Amino acid sequence: MFGKTYLFLLALSAAVPISGLPSEVIAHSYKFGEIAVGHLWAPPSDENSDGAAVYGPFLNRGKTSERILGASASIAESVRFRVEKDGKASWPEAIDLAPGKPLALARWRVHLWLAGLKRPLKEGDSFDLVLNFANAGRHTVKVVVERSSTH
Numbered sequence: 089m090f091g092k093t094y095l096f097l098l099a100l101s102a103a104v105p106i107s108g109l110p111s112e113v114i115a116h117s118y119k120f121g122e123i124a125v126g127h128l129w130a131p132p133s134d135e136n137s138d139g140a141a142v143y144g145p146f147l148n149r150g151k152t153s154e155r156i157l158g159a160s161a162s163i164a165e166s167v168r169f170r171v172e173k174d175g176k177a178s179w180p181e182a183i184d185l186a187p188g189k190p191l192a193l194a195r196w197r198v199h200l201w202l203a204g205l206k207r208p209l210k211e212g213d214s215f216d217l218v219l220n221f222a223n224a225g226r227h228t229v230k231v232v233v234e235r236s237s238t239h
Contacts (some may be wrong), residue, residue, distance in 0.1 A: 122224075
């Protein structure tokens with residue numbers, strides 16, 4: 089009945105109960121030109137973990153393709169793109185954002201990987217992530233550490 093793009097936009101704009109939530113959790117979706125970025129989150133890590141994933145939705149509302157060329161975060165030595173299939177990880181060079189198609193970074197598909205964590209990720213924390221787009225440029229977004237997406 090509804091298209092994927094409509095449902096994605098509905099999810100991005102859904103109202104969230106805000107009482108009791110830290111301010112960084114409230115309304116942290118972004119628009120950079122034709123690129124929309126929804127709620128980005130990372131699961132908590134344990135004390136001995138060297139890496140952690142980042143998940144969340146992206147939408148290219150433009151008419152031409154866009155690519156995420158890279159990312160960085162001060163809490164990790166590097167940020168890479170990761171895909172796990174049949175228990176094996178591969179490391180793509182970039183993430184393509186096709187026009188009009190939502191892409192959710194998720195465990196079962198491409199996502200961001202924080203390598204060389206400088207500290208454990210604890211539930212309720214947040215950190216800045218810099219995304220480098222081919223056309224839209226570099227932009228800083230907030231990532232919230234939580235057990236599952238609250239949005």
